[in-house]
Structure formats: structure tokens, C-alpha cells
Amino acid sequence: xxxKNITFSDIAKYTGFSKxxxxxxxxxxxxxxxxxxxIIATALEKLNYKENKVARILANGKTEFIGIIIPNLYxxxxxxxxxxxxxxxxxxxxxxxxxxxxxxxxxxxxxxxxLLAYKIEGMIILSHTIPSIELASYNIPIVTIEREDQYVxxxxxxxxxxxxxxxxxxxxxxxxxLIHINADIPKQTPSYERIRGFSDICxxxxxxxxxxxTDTGHTYDExxxxxxxxxxxxxxKYKRKTKGIFLPNDTxxxxxxNHLIQKYGCLPDDYKIIGFDDSPVSREAIIPISxxxxxxxxIALSAMELLNEQIEERHKRKPTLSVEPTHKIIxxxxxxxxxxxxxxx
Amino acid sequence: xxxKNITFSDIAKYTGFSKxxxxxxxxxxxxxxxxxxxIIATALEKLNYKENKVARILANGKTEFIGIIIPNLYxxxxxxxxxxxxxxxxxxxxxxxxxxxxxxxxxxxxxxxxLLAYKIEGMIILSHTIPSIELASYNIPIVTIEREDQYVxxxxxxxxxxxxxxxxxxxxxxxxxLIHINADIPKQTPSYERIRGFSDICxxxxxxxxxxxTDTGHTYDExxxxxxxxxxxxxxKYKRKTKGIFLPNDTxxxxxxNHLIQKYGCLPDDYKIIGFDDSPVSREAIIPISxxxxxxxxIALSAMELLNEQIEERHKRKPTLSVEPTHKIIxxxxxxxxxxxxxxx
DNA sequence: TTGTACGCGTTATCAA
DNA sequence: TTGATAACGCGTACAA
Numbered sequence: 008x009x010x011k012n013i014t015f016s017d018i019a020k021y022t023g024f025s026k027x028x029x030x031x032x033x034x035x036x037x038x039x040x041x042x043x044x045x046i047i048a049t050a051l052e053k054l055n056y057k058e059n060k061v062a063r064i065l066a067n068g069k070t071e072f073i074g075i076i077i078p079n080l081y082x083x084x085x086x087x088x089x090x091x092x093x094x095x096x097x098x099x100x101x102x103x104x105x106x107x108x109x110x111x112x113x114x115x116x117x118x119x120x121x122l123l124a125y126k127i128e129g130m131i132i133l134s135h136t137i138p139s140i141e142l143a144s145y146n147i148p149i150v151t152i153e154r155e156d157q158y159v160x161x162x163x164x165x166x167x168x169x170x171x172x173x174x175x176x177x178x179x180x181x182x183x184x185l186i187h188i189n190a191d192i193p194k195q196t197p198s199y200e201r202i203r204g205f206s207d208i209c210x211x212x213x214x215x216x217x218x219x220x221t222d223t224g225h226t227y228d229e230x231x232x233x234x235x236x237x238x239x240x241x242x243x244k245y246k247r248k249t250k251g252i253f254l255p256n257d258t259x260x261x262x263x264x265n266h267l268i269q270k271y272g273c274l275p276d277d278y279k280i281i282g283f284d285d286s287p288v289s290r291e292a293i294i295p296i297s298x299x300x301x302x303x304x305x306i307a308l309s310a311m312e313l314l315n316e317q318i319e320e321r322h323k324r325k326p327t328l329s330v331e332p333t334h335k336i337i338x339x340x341x342x343x344x345x346x347x348x349x350x351x352x
Numbered sequence: 353x354x355x356k357n358i359t360f361s362d363i364a365k366y367t368g369f370s371k372x373x374x375x376x377x378x379x380x381x382x383x384x385x386x387x388x389x390x391i392i393a394t395a396l397e398k399l400n401y402k403e404n405k406v407a408r409i410l411a412n413g414k415t416e417f418i419g420i421i422i423p424n425l426y427x428x429x430x431x432x433x434x435x436x437x438x439x440x441x442x443x444x445x446x447x448x449x450x451x452x453x454x455x456x457x458x459x460x461x462x463x464x465x466x467l468l469a470y471k472i473e474g475m476i477i478l479s480h481t482i483p484s485i486e487l488a489s490y491n492i493p494i495v496t497i498e499r500e501d502q503y504v505x506x507x508x509x510x511x512x513x514x515x516x517x518x519x520x521x522x523x524x525x526x527x528x529x530l531i532h533i534n535a536d537i538p539k540q541t542p543s544y545e546r547i548r549g550f551s552d553i554c555x556x557x558x559x560x561x562x563x564x565x566t567d568t569g570h571t572y573d574e575x576x577x578x579x580x581x582x583x584x585x586x587x588x589k590y591k592r593k594t595k596g597i598f599l600p601n602d603t604x605x606x607x608x609x610n611h612l613i614q615k616y617g618c619l620p621d622d623y624k625i626i627g628f629d630d631s632p633v634s635r636e637a638i639i640p641i642s643x644x645x646x647x648x649x650x651i652a653l654s655a656m657e658l659l660n661e662q663i664e665e666r667h668k669r670k671p672t673l674s675v676e677p678t679h680k681i682i683x684x685x686x687x688x689x690x691x692x693x694x695x696x697x
Numbered sequence: 698t699t700g701t702a703c704g705c706g707t708t709a710t711c712a713a
Numbered sequence: 714t715t716g717a718t719a720a721c722g723c724g725t726a727c728a729a
Contacts, residue, residue, distance in 0.1 A: 014722055025700045030724060038698065060469040061409045062722035065705045070406065079435060086431035090424060093452045097459075102466070105450050107438045114442075121447070124405040227635065258636065265638050272617060290572065291603065293610050293638040359706055370716045375708060383714065407706030410721045700729075709720075 074122035091307030148317035170204020181350035182251030257282035419467035436652030493662035515549020526695035527596030
């Protein structure tokens with residue numbers, strides 16, 4: 008379209024006011040008489056004015072952009088987090104520039120530079136590659152979700168409580184031996200707390216237990232094979248005992264459940280299973296799987312609240328800089344479905 | 353931070369060049385001597401310059417922003433599409449402003465206005481609410497994916513072929529009666545073609561068939577109940593016949609499969625099932641479900657290519673405006689798993 | 698309540 | 714190969 012955009016100048020000329028007055032119509036309408044507001048309103052209609060927020064950013068420095076770096080959207084947990092974050096537009100008004108980093112450190116660093124160039128007001132980081140001390144050095148409001156967070160504000164699920172809840176539920180079924188299978192994740196990772204929760208409860212109540220920390224594979228088929236082998240081992244090792252198995256996520260729990268059903272034609276009464284995440288597969292499984300659900304809506308909302316506070320603080324005259332990072336913890340919710348029914352005696 | 357941002361002016365002063373030269377260093381470095389490039393490069397390092405793309409937008413009009421309106425990220429199909437679109441950043445360089453509209457027409461209209469205010473260069477629309485004739489009226493490059501697309505460019509799966517493939521596979525298993533269950537979707541919807549594909553093949557080869565177009569529910573539990581009832585009906589109506597059932601998506605197929613297994617303890621040989629989408633549940637099911645996979649990566653790439661063409665066209669001097677919309681079709685891929693094994697005779 | 702004048706940080710145009 | 718100057722469209726002191 009060759010036709011130039013309508014600007015405040017055009018409206019000003021047309022109405023006889025100054026550009027300033029037109030600007031005020033948008034940012035402080037009460038400072039105009041109702042009459043003049045009307046005049047301008049009709050002029051805007053007539054000339055078909057379209058606002059230009061890019062120019063406004065340059066003038067007042069507020070982009071209302073928030074950058075998001077997320078590993079991928081393939082995993083349900085991430086896409087649901089993003090889903091909930093995007094929904095906050097209606098209450099906070101921030102626009103989201105989204106990048107998926109696929110856990111490539113240098114790529115993610117490049118994305119952050121790009122975001123910075125667009126003068127974003129803050130960032131939400133879900134990817135794990137860039138250490139929080141580096142994130143902090145960018146000197147803009149940052150909130151991380153479920154990752155290493157020593158030097159930046161963050162929101163995490165109460166993973167320890169999640170582990171405790173899952174373990175307690177398994178114990179209450181009357182299982183003789185409790186087993187937790189997980190990858191050998193680093194201690195700084197938030198989800199390591201689930202392992203601690205399991206371990207602590209077992210020890211506290213003197214419950215026989217086994218911790219299997221091992222490579223859980225990188226593809227679905229790999230994981231499936233590994234879990235099948237693990238099941239065989241468990242099956243022979245704990246014959247005649249009721250086994251309560253705590254899997255690190257619902258996909259794994261579902262695989263385990265399927266292997267059991269393929270072997271026995273049903274879920275035997277001496278197997279109790281619980282997953283983690285409350286992802287769709289846990290309810291869509293052949294037998295609805297008990298799980299620990301993260302309150303993703305609350306996590307997203309808390310992250311935005313934290314970020315918003317930091318951003319508003321920063322817009323003030325005397326920015327109380329270098330405040331301590333805030334770490335918010337959201338409790339999980341135990342979801343008791345059909346794979347943890349009490350043992351029939 | 354009180355410290356002002358470093359600008360081209362600062363670099364210019366520091367190096368003795370003009371702002372113009374600094375700008376050229378970024379946009380046309382070859383027009384400077386290598387020596388001077390070096391001087392500027394070190395100055396940038398020294399002063400720790402951070403580029404400001406907002407100012408650049410205002411000056412040259414190119415935002416490199418693309419707006420995305422997507423119904424939600426809860427459904428795997430949508431999150432995977434977004435996943436693939438975001439990945440194109442590395443090849444096209446566009447930044448994505450993402451909104452989820454939840455199928456609220458007025459809300460989505462508001463989002464579009466917001467996007468327009470940020471001078472986005474184009475839009476990708478996945479939501480269904482706003483008619484394409486209205487989209488076209490915005491006069492910016494637009495590509496829709498899998499929705500009504502009469503007046504705008506679009507990318508769609510070859511749904512007709514998908515229906516044909518699914519139906520043919522069911523027929524090849526040796527099923528006596530073919531059944532397609534679907535919601536009563538409008539004829540303009542791209543996925544209506546699947547229904548036509550099913551119908552055409554059945555008629556062409558004189559295969560006994562039944563089309564069940566009915567309300568399929570709005571929640572998982574509702575759908576589950578409806579499909580269970582439907583299964584009972586089918587079970588009694590076609591006793592002794594081998595039934596080939598084509599479900600409109602993998603979630604439905606999985607529900608149907610689970611009902612069958614709960615009833616018979618296994619997938620009876622007289623039931624053949626196929627879904628659509630190749631979503632995770634189809635491979636995670638108790639028996640891996642045959643399905644028709646959309647090539648989501650290709651869909652996303654095609655959409656970006658189409659959009660990019662339109663955008664580049666528009667940046668030219670004489671914009672060949674009002675070209676006819678292009679509609680691109682991506683073939684689906686049949687995925688033959690374990691729920692469509694040939695009938696044993 | 699309204700207007701003047703300048704600034705935001707870059708690019709485009711023209712000239713040298 | 715480089716520079717001066719004017720946009721780009723809006724916000725904001727400051728003045729009236």
C-alpha cells in the first residue's frame with residue numbers, strides 16, 4: 008500500500024489541535040474537555056487512524072514485551088506452562104516474544120541477545136542451559152521456572168512435598184516394598200527434591216525401599232525397553248511382595264503400566280504405581296494412573312506476578328536495585344486414581 | 353540502572369566517525385575499510401554497545417515481527433504447530449508474538465489490533481473464529497493453517513487423502529463393515545474432507561459402511577461416555593462382523609481402544625481401529641494405534657515460506673498487490689501400527 | 698486546558 | 714568511502 012500511515016500530526020492538522028493534545032487524548036484523556044475528546048474521536052474514525060506502539064516505545068521506553076525461553080513445546084509440561092503464561096495477557100498486558108532453545112546453550116544465548124535488542128522488560132526462563140549467575144548479569148527482571156535459580160527469582164513446584172505425597176500414597180496402599188526409579192539427576196535440579204522426599208519418608212517410617220537411579224533413555228522406545236528390563240528384575244527380585252513403584256513422570260508410569268498389562272492381562276494387585284505431572288496420558292491410560300499434579304496455572308501466574316513486581320520497581324524513580332531474588336514455591340496436588348488401590352487382604 | 357544506553361552517537365564521538373558510518377558498519381560493513389571496521393569493532397566492545405532494534409524499526413519500518421493467533425496450546429496439534437513455527441527463526445529470522453484466543457471472536461479481534469499496533473509484518477492464524485474475508489481486509493500478509501481460507505493464503509493437510517488412506521487401510525484388514533464416527537462439522541472446515549474421503553472410498557469399492565455424525569462431547573469424560581455407548585450399539589448391531597472404525601483423532605481412538613480392552617480383556621480380532629494426528633497418545637496407548645500423521649514440520653515451513661514471499665513482495669517498490677491467495681496442500685502419512693492387523697481367517 | 702520544542706536511536710537521502 | 718541532515722511517530726518538560 009503506498010498510502011502513508013496517519014499520524015498524530017495528521018490528526019492535529021485536521022482538528023486544529025497540537026500533536027501534544029492528540030497524545031494526551033490517548034494517555035490522559037481527562038485532561039481534555041469532553042467536547043474536544045469527541046472532536047478528536049471522530050477525527051480518528053474519519054482518518055482511520057492506526058496507533059503505532061513502536062514509536063511510543065522509542066519515546067517512553069516501555070515496550071511491554073516479555074521474552075520467553077523454553078526448551079520445547081513437545082513436552083506437555085512446557086506447552087501447558089506457555090499456555091498459562093500467554094493467558095496472563097488479559098490481566099497484565101505484556102506481549103510475549105517466544106523462543107524455543109532445545110537446550111542449546113549458545114543458541115539460547117543468541118536468543119537472549121535478540122530479546123535484549125528489542126528492549127524487553129523482562130524474561131521468563133524455563134530452559135536449563137544458562138547458569139543463573141549469568142542470567143542475573145543481564146540486569147533485567149528475570150524469573151525462572153523449575154530450574155537452577157540461585158541468583159535469580161524463581162517459581163518452583165514443591166517437589167519435596169510431591170515426593171512425600173507420592174511415597175505416602177504408595178505406603179498407604181499397603182505395599183511391602185517401595186521403589187523409586189529416576190534418572191541420576193544433579194542435586195541442584197529442583198526435581199531432585201522428589202528423590203529426597205521419597206527417601207526421607209521411607210527412612211522415617213522404616214519402609215523397605217529401593218532407589219533405582221539409572222539412565223532412563225533418550226527416546227520413547229529406549230525408555231520402554233529399559234523399563235521393561237527393570238520390571239523383569241523387580242518382578243523376580245520381589246516375588247510375593249506387593250511393590251509400590253514411584254515413577255518420575257506419567258509417561259514412564261504409563262509405559263510401566265502397559266508392560267504389566269501386556270504381561271499379566273491386567274494390573275496385578277501386587278503392583279501399585281504412581282507417576283508425576285498429571286499429564287494427559289495419566290488419565291488417558293488404560294487404567295487411569297495416580298499422579299502428582301503441578302498447579303501449572305498458579306506457577307505461571309506467580310511467575311508473572313514476580314516479574315511484574317520487578318518491572319514496576321524498575322520504572323520507579325529510585326530503583327531499589329540489587330534486591331535479593333525471591334523464590335516462590337507452589338504445592339503440588341495428589342491425584343489418587345486407579346493404580347494405587349489398597350491391597351486386598 | 354541509571355546508566356544511559358550507549359548509542360551510535362557515543363560510538364561516533366569515541367571513534368571520530370559520524371553516526372552514519374557506525375550505522376553502515378552494521379548494515380553494509382563492506383563499504384568501510386577493514387581498518388575502520390576494526391576501529392569501530394573495538395569501540396563497540398569497549399563501550400559495551402547494545403543494539404536497539406526498536407529505533408531501527410521506526411527508522412526503516414521493518415519489524416521482523418510475525419503475529420500468531422492460536423486457539424490454545426492444550427491440544428497437542430496446536431502446540432506442535434507452534435513448536436515447528438518457532439523453529440523457523442533460525443532460517444527466516446522473524447520474531448513471533450503469540451496470542452492464544454480460546455476461540456473468542458472479539459478477544460481475537462482485540463489481539464489482532466494489538467499486533468497491528470506493533471507493526472507486525474504478517475500473521476499466521478490457526479483459530480477459527482474470524483472469517484477469512486475479514487482477515488483479508490486487514491491488508492497485511494496472512495497465512496492460515498487448517499481453517500476456512502477462502503480469501504487468504506493457507507496451508508492445509510490433504511484431509512481428503514487422509515480419509516482415503518485411513519479407509520483403505522481398514523478395508524485392507526478385511527473388515528466387513530466400515531464405520532466413521534465424527535462430529536457434525538461444517539462443510540467448509542478442512543477436516544470435513546476426511547469424511548468425504550471415507551465416504552467416497554466406501555462407495556467406490558462398494559464397501560458396507562456407516563457414517564455416525566453426532567455430538568462427540570466437550571470434555572474427556574463426556575466423550576468417553578458417548579463413545580462407550582456408541583461401542584455398545586455397534587457391538588450388538590454388527591455381531592459376528594469384523595468392524596473397521598475410523599475415529600477423527602487419536603484421543604478418541606484411544607478411548608475406544610480402552611473401552612474394548614476393558615470389555616474383552618484384549619483387542620478382539622473383529623475390531624480394527626484407526627485414529628488421526630499421530631499424537632503421542634497413539635504410540636503410548638496400551639496397543640499402539642494406527643493413525644494418519646500430519647506432517648506438521650512441513651506445514652509450519654510452508655506457512656512461513658508463503659508468508660515470507662508475501663512479505664518480501666510487499667517490501668518491493670511496486671508491490672504486485674491483490675494477488676490471488678495461494679492454498680498449499682501437504683499430504684499426510686499413513687502410520688500402520690497394531691490396531692489394524694489383517695483379519696486371521 | 699492547551700501548545701512549543703525537543704528527545705528517543707536508528708536509517709535514508711543527498712552531497713562530498 | 715564518508716558525513717550532514719532530515720526523517721520515523723510519539724512522549725514530555727516547560728511554558729502559557
